[in-house]
Amino acid sequence: MNIDDHIRQAQEQGAFDNLPGQGKPIRLENNPYAGEQGLAFDILQQAGFLPSWVEERHSLEAEMNQAITKLSRAWSQVEGDYRRDPLWQKAEKKFRQESLRLNQAIRTYNLKAPAGIPHLIELNVERELVKLRRLSPTY
Structure with missing residues (x-):
């Protein structure tokens, strides 16, 4: 057939x-x-269809934003020294793990995307943590 x-x-x-x-x-x-x-x-x-690599890019961008938002929410709830806050430590650990998974998915996506399409930039955990700490006047 x-x-x-x-x-x-x-x-x-x-x-x-x-x-x-x-x-x-x-x-x-x-x-x-x-x-x-x-x-x-x-x-x-x-007709409402997109190439799979476009849909995958949108999905990865949404997941990255969601991970950063969760980290920001956890940061906003820190009281006292963030290095001793167990909830913050748990949130940071989870963000690091999620970043590893997302960065692997981003590397795979970048290999699949057509030539000429800008690559997605991997999540930089340390940069995101520095950005959060700069938002707080006490740290």
Whole structure:
């Protein structure tokens, strides 16, 4: 069974019914110089689809922001010397572990992303900790 047969079978089973944008014209006026690949990307984007590497990048950026936000919340609850605060120590340890996991995922993503796409920058634990400490006037 070739690809055309699979598409025909999916059409018969209604797999393409009720898709977003059904019955609406395809907008082709975006960038006349983008070429076929750019046009294909625009059509997929209008239909709500993104290349897997774009979705992965969004996911990694969200996870990095979430990890930093959790660390910031823990920092805001520190009372006294942060080096002796058990809740802060636990939060910092968890952030370090999460950073290791995220940085490995970022390295993998950077290898998969197409050429010419800016790489994601790994989380720098020490830099994030310094930023938090600078926010507090007592440390």
